[in-house]
Amino acid sequence: MADISEFLHAVKLPVMPEVAHALIRTLNDEDADVSTVRDVIAKDPALTATLLRMANSAIFGLSRSVNTLDNAVSVVGMSQIRARALSICLANVFVLPQGLNRLEFWRNSMACAGYAHWLAHALHMDEQQAWLTGMMQRLGEITLVQNHPAQAEGIERKPCGPGERWQREREAFGFDEGQITAEIAQRWDFPEDVVQALRVSASPMESAPLSRLGAVVHLAGLLVDMPDVTPQTLTQLPAAVLKALGLQLDALAHSIPDLDAISDTSSLAG
16 A cells, blocks of 8 residues: 555645534533533534534424524534534535535535434434534545646546545555545544544545444445435445444434435535
8 A cells, every 4th residue: 555644744734723623622521511612613603503504404393493602502402513513614614625525525425424424313323423424524535636647637527436436546656535534533533433433434444343333434435426325225235334333224324314405515615
């Protein structure tokens, strides 16, 4: 495999704002509570305003309006607000290069987050951790294309079946987008289980022990690339990964999320 560290040493990574670093620190702090996360977000008025607009949008379908950050955290939940806040920060600092369709890219990322959340719920895993990790999975492609723009057309060539983009990236660079995202996430001090999940998200069965979070993000990424997710197309998911996770397709078939709802990008930067 090519040396990812050497690749990243030669590129300029985005600069994350301090509020994002502070939120990441709370992910690693078991003592971080609602007030801690609220106080971090409150230091950034623009981020606070975006989160309030999001909380009042159709994404959550709340029965009453949310007018303050305290209300948003109370009604939506601290973990979900934190995950959404980090997604907004990431979308702001990663500038998409030519060759990547902005709307399609972020809809794909949000859909991956939504499917990861759905699968994590079925497995009684941390749903917000799965949502955030799924949202981040594809970010490494931005770095790949920024530094090798000539490869963009080949990576994004249509049609692109489930998992095919990862294979194209490996053929072109020796590693895939998830592995790049993992290295960036590690430099930004994301929790180790998130880093490892991203690192193996394109091929979770190659790692031991199994990263359940990585397997969930793997399945979510495959679902995003399917033309339509139905009870029938669920059977195309890799049996080995489903078995390793203990996922039952019959149960999943009755709760497939609406793609338009989970891929809403209105909270991300325009």
